[in-house]
Amino acid sequence: MADLPDAATCYELLARMALIRRFEEEAGRQYQRARAGGFLHLAIGEEATIVGTTSVMRPEDFLIGTYRTHGHAIARGTEPKRVMAELFGRVDGTSGGRGGSMHIFDAEKRFMGGYGIVGGNLPIAAGIALASQYKGEDAVTVCMFGDGASNTGNFGETMNLAALWTLPVLFLVENNLYGMGTSVERHSAQTDLSKKAEGYGIPGERIDGMDVVEVREGVAEGIRQAREEQRPTLLEAFTYRYKGHSAADPEVYREREEVEEWQEKDPIESFAKRCRAAGVLGEREVQQAREAAEEAVKAAVEFAESSPEPALDTMYENLYTRTEPGGWYAVDERSPEPHRGEDEAEMPDAARELAEAGAAYAGRPEGPRPNPAAQGDVQEGVEEQIEAPDRDVSPGEEDED
Amino acid sequence: MAQLRMREALRDAMAEEMRADEAVFVMGEDVGVFQGAFKVTEGLLEEFGERRVRDTPISENTIVGTGVGAAMNGLRPIVELMTVNFSLLALDQIVNHAAAIPYMFNGQARVPMVIRMPGGGGHQLGPTHSHSFEALYLQVPGLLVACPSTPADGKALLKAAIRDDNPVVFIEHESLYGVRGEVPEGENGTEPLRFGEAAVRREGGDVTIVGVLKMAQVAESAATQLAHEHGVEAEVIDPRTLRPLDLDTILASVRKTNRAVIVEEGWPHGGVGANLATLITEQAFDYLDAPVQRVTGADVHMPYSKRLEQAAIPHEEHVVSAALATLAGAL
Numbered sequence: 001m002a003d004l005p006d007a008a009t010c011y012e013l014l015a016r017m018a019l020i021r022r023f024e025e026e027a028g029r030q031y032q033r034a035r036a037g038g039f040l041h042l043a044i045g046e047e048a049t050i051v052g053t054t055s056v057m058r059p060e061d062f063l064i065g066t067y068r069t070h071g072h073a074i075a076r077g078t079e080p081k082r083v084m085a086e087l088f089g090r091v092d093g094t095s096g097g098r099g100g101s102m103h104i105f106d107a108e109k110r111f112m113g114g115y116g117i118v119g120g121n122l123p124i125a126a127g128i129a130l131a132s133q134y135k136g137e138d139a140v141t142v143c144m145f146g147d148g149a150s151n152t153g154n155f156g157e158t159m160n161l162a163a164l165w166t167l168p169v170l171f172l173v174e175n176n177l178y179g180m181g182t183s184v185e186r187h188s189a190q191t192d193l194s195k196k197a198e199g200y201g202i203p204g205e206r207i208d209g210m211d212v213v214e215v216r217e218g219v220a221e222g223i224r225q226a227r228e229e230q231r232p233t234l235l236e237a238f239t240y241r242y243k244g245h246s247a248a249d250p251e252v253y254r255e256r257e258e259v260e261e262w263q264e265k266d267p268i269e270s271f272a273k274r275c276r277a278a279g280v281l282g283e284r285e286v287q288q289a290r291e292a293a294e295e296a297v298k299a300a301v302e303f304a305e306s307s308p309e310p311a312l313d314t315m316y317e318n319l320y321t322r323t324e325p326g327g328w329y330a331v332d333e334r335s336p337e338p339h340r341g342e343d344e345a346e347m348p349d350a351a352r353e354l355a356e357a358g359a360a361y362a363g364r365p366e367g368p369r370p371n372p373a374a375q376g377d378v379q380e381g382v383e384e385q386i387e388a389p390d391r392d393v394s395p396g397e398e399d400e401d
Numbered sequence: 402m403a404q405l406r407m408r409e410a411l412r413d414a415m416a417e418e419m420r421a422d423e424a425v426f427v428m429g430e431d432v433g434v435f436q437g438a439f440k441v442t443e444g445l446l447e448e449f450g451e452r453r454v455r456d457t458p459i460s461e462n463t464i465v466g467t468g469v470g471a472a473m474n475g476l477r478p479i480v481e482l483m484t485v486n487f488s489l490l491a492l493d494q495i496v497n498h499a500a501a502i503p504y505m506f507n508g509q510a511r512v513p514m515v516i517r518m519p520g521g522g523g524h525q526l527g528p529t530h531s532h533s534f535e536a537l538y539l540q541v542p543g544l545l546v547a548c549p550s551t552p553a554d555g556k557a558l559l560k561a562a563i564r565d566d567n568p569v570v571f572i573e574h575e576s577l578y579g580v581r582g583e584v585p586e587g588e589n590g591t592e593p594l595r596f597g598e599a600a601v602r603r604e605g606g607d608v609t610i611v612g613v614l615k616m617a618q619v620a621e622s623a624a625t626q627l628a629h630e631h632g633v634e635a636e637v638i639d640p641r642t643l644r645p646l647d648l649d650t651i652l653a654s655v656r657k658t659n660r661a662v663i664v665e666e667g668w669p670h671g672g673v674g675a676n677l678a679t680l681i682t683e684q685a686f687d688y689l690d691a692p693v694q695r696v697t698g699a700d701v702h703m704p705y706s707k708r709l710e711q712a713a714i715p716h717e718e719h720v721v722s723a724a725l726a727t728l729a730g731a732l
Binding site for chain 2: 062094095096098099103105106107112113115116117120122123124125126127128129130131132134135153154157158160161164165317318319320321322
């Protein structure tokens with residue numbers, strides 16, 4: 001068994017794992033309360049893989065993940081309150097409410113994103129690593145993905161490219177045994193996922209993803225090879241999610257006993273126990289880590305609740321990047337008039353609700369959409385239901401030619 | 402002015418921008434040693450070396466995805482895909498990633514990359530190498546879409562695309578690569594062309610003809626024919642970029658001529674013309690004296706047979722008869 005690091009590091013590891021656990025539990029609760037929408041993928045049980053990995057990364061290194069990355073962002077240093085606000089779809093969220101649970105991002109912390117397309121982050125990781133190498137920087141990219149992603153075309157393509165171009169990237173499979181509801185045995189012909197890149201010349205190794213210390217050692221070595229030898233490696237971390245794939249998962253594909261068996265190896269409990277037994281941390285510190293997590297998550301919910309919803313007039317913000325404001329290029333000045341949602345702020349409530357529900361056309365700013373039946377232009381067989389107004393607005397009247 | 406082929410003009414644009422900015426690099430299938438499947442990257446490997454002119458494996462989605470990641474980390478990749486048909490293999494990275502990332506991460510990441518791809522028929526390349534997907538990319542918010550028809554525009558638009566901070570789908574036409582045209586001389590003699598500025602290729606007051614990509618040239622020669630044989634003065638507009646689209650110039654012309662014909666090589670349903678006809682109808686309905694006419698490629702996969710292929714692509718005669726149809730009763 002790998003040696004424990006120093007007491008301060010142990011405390012930090014424990015506190016960060018506890019924070020993610022508590023955050024995810026609360027996220028699940030807020031989802032039940034319908035404060036968080038869409039799909040919600042929780043990483044409860046996978047904390048050691050996440051925190052073990054980020055704890056040996058440098059600030060300048062890049063991390064890129066999947067749609068289950070609330071914890072990854074928090075492990076990288078993103079404030080939990082900003083992640084929670086994103087789940088709530090609020091302006092103070094990591095993506096201002098545009099991304100949601102599956103698309104957390106924090107450029108400052110070099111957390112390069114959660115991605116909703118399985119395997120979609122793999123080539124992007126290769127590109128980030130390529131740019132670091134191209135610029136002569138020694139940052140390493142760590143790319144985390146699930147066992148299911150190892151079956152995508154992107155996996156094979158990216159392993160080949162990364163090996164061919166000797167990119168400074170570490171690929172880490174978070175093998176939680178299921179690609180959604182399909183077990184590894186049922187979705188991958190090669191169940192030893194660490195071997196899946198061998199044919200491309202990328203060596204692989206399996207580690208216990210429930211042991212934060214072992215994860216640290218494995219990842220540190222992979223990062224070292226990437227940084228010093230410019231060589232990609234593949235790590236397969238065995239881990240387990242206690243909750244379903246998403247909040248909408250009936251979990252018919254596994255037995256309750258299996259979940260309980262893994263819970264016995266709980267990454268937080270087992271690490272706390274080991275730290276106590278070794279005399280590195282006392283009961284007081286363990287308790288302190290839990291309380292700190294409780295506080296932070298409580299504050300995160302309060303923050304998210306009080307953060308405003310995005311204003312409708314921000315709908316098109318950041319769709320395009322202005323190269324030089326007022327310079328030779330400004331895209332939207334010349335675009336055809338798009339979805340008329342920009343005017344919604346001025347609309348009556350009913351129209352506004354309609355627009356928020358995604359209606360393509362919610363009416364003209366000055367009032368409801370003209371009803372031909374109301375303007376004497378009645379089609380045959382259509383009963384006139386609304387009294388015609390006095391003014392005549394029949395089309396063609398203002399024709400200039 | 403120098404007489405350059407389209408492929409040379411495009412190559413010069415890339416070379417000039419690569420000289421000016423170390424962050425610009427080229428990658429794609431056979432762009433280096435082979436010099437490009439259509440020889441557009443000829444000479445680049447020799448000048449810039451393997452670090453900046455990178456031959457890739459045949460892995461379209463990963464090539465584009467690697468470009469996305471590199472762009473997010475400060476580089477300006479030019480990715481060449483061998484044909485627009487092959488770009489479908491990279492549609493996930495183009496639509497779900499390149500186009501979405503700036504928006505879904507709320508401006509925290511930029512994707513300044515150019516994805517070049519040639520399409521179009523005329524060389525008997527058959528059903529998987531000759532399609533026209535302008536309409537497909539035009540639909541995607543977050544992308545810019547360029548479709549140059551002359552060497553001068555090709556060079557100026559490509560320089561603009563490389564300098565732009567947004568992902569650009571740059572659609573070239575296989576049978577325009579060898580066409581010569583006047584291009585301003587000298588290194589950096591060409592100013593980047595602002596996206597969203599249409600070119601009026603020919604002025605006229607009787608009918609507006611909008612031609613996309615190679616069809617801009619077909620529209621121009623059809624206009625000559627209309628003048629000589631029918632006494633009709635057509636105004637020919639080449640939008641040059643489809644997103645952003647210079648609708649103002651098109652609408653101003655339609656308000657003047659009261660008639661519009663849209664010519665494209667792509668499929669009719671949901672095409673560039675379908676979209677543009679709607680925009681014209683929405684915004685200039687009262688000015689129209691005839692229904693908007695569309696001339697499109699045939700609603701089939703591009704056939705190999707020379708006879709069938711030629712019949713599947715719009716020609717001058719189709720444009721002439723569409724223009725005359727808008728003028729029925731007015732002549």
